[in-house]
Amino acid sequence: MAAVMIGIDPHKSTHTAVAIDTAETQLGTIRIRASASQASTLVEWAADWPDRTWAVEGARGLGHLLAQQLLAAGEQVIDVQPKLGARVRLLTSGTPGKSDPNDARSVAVAALRSPACQPAVADDHAVVLRVWSRRHRQLSRLRSQAASRLHAVLCELIPGGVARNITANRAAAILAAHHGAGVIEQAWHDLAEEHVADLRRLDTQLKDARTNITAAVKASGTTLTEVFGVGPVVAATVIGDVADPARFTTADRFASCNGTAPVEVSSGPRKIYRLSTRGNRRLNHAIHMAAVTQIAHKHSDGHAYYQRKLKEGKTPAEARRALKRKISNAIYARLKADARRTSDAARKGPGGQPGNDTESSAAGSHPARQLFGPATPGPATTLRPPAPASRKKTPARPRQTT
Secondary structure (H helix, E strand, O other): OOOEEEEEEEOOOEEEEEEEEOOOOEEEEEEEEOOOOHHHHHHHHHHHOOOEEEEEEOOOOOOHHHHHHHHHOOOOEEEEOHHHHHHHHHHOOOOOOOOHHHHHHHHHHHHHHOOOOEEOOOOOHHHHHHHHHHHHHHHHHHHHHHHHHHHHHHHHHOOOOOOOOOOHHHHHHHHHHOOOOOHHHHHHHHHHHHHHHHHHHHHHHHHHHHHHHHHHHHHHOOOHHHOOOOOHHHHHHHHHHHOOHHHOOOHHHHHHHHOOOOEEOOEOOEOOEEOOOOOOHHHHHHHHHHHHHHHHOOOOHHHHHHHHHHHOOOOHHHHHHHHHHHHHHHHHHHHHHHHHHHHHHHHHOOOOOOOOOOOOOOOOOOHHHOOOOOOOOOOOOOOOOOOOHHHOOOOOOOOOOO
């Protein structure tokens, strides 16, 4: 452990840093303006403590740029979740109130004492996927808003409006067949045409975003899309939010992070588990979409698993939650396998022949024929169903590993 821990409370325009030792004694504080030289200014200020570690609150959020600049300068950086710093500030006695120096000190104490804080790492290809998946989510929300506005305007022109799902081409055809009888109807008609133009623009932008996501996912070399129901958009969301799967030591921890693991609310001899509303909701939604896709396709193994849970007496919601947990395990296995393959390739260097971890050789089974693994599954865990028998000409041979 470093002799000095420097906590940073980042903001948009300023950053406040407080240095403490292992006894939590405050050694110094500084407040700087956010600028191109912010990292060098902080390093110069901390030169008297060569054995130092920086604790940045929200190193993947508001403090992301500063954390990356410190890493590029060769500094050790720890990512501290905002809630940890808030808990330290709440429980620390003698703190007069909330201020930037107090917040920075709480961040330093949290990094010094909490094992939950993880080291910050330099950006990699996962950031590209996070950028484009975020763009896709933003455009999807804007399109939903534009479609809702169009529906509202069409209700003023057509009694009862139109069906829930509407496309720009269908709306344009409806407007072409409708002729306004007066100035007021013509105004509604013109407004509807503007909403149709918004839909067309957003549809084009969404298509471009999907193209960029597909290219980025392909460039990442991930096998996550081999899980049935996980397309490029879902894969980009998962990889972008997970970043480093090593921070989840087991599939259970990953399920707890994405909200597919139940929460225990037991008391005494009574053991009760309830639906979790915690965790990363973007990851939970991505897994939900994969589960819905599984359920909708009757040829998928996930659909068979869902039906089996229904026959066991589960409600549709309970059966879907059980399927989401299985998909979470499958995704975790793929993420770990991809990380091992990347690590092996980096260790062998250029010209090496890294092994392929995407298929299991220990179990002697092809991954496409295996549905779910154990609680901590191996790299062969998948939900992708086998190809139809009519398309199989020769038995598939497993890839050779070295």
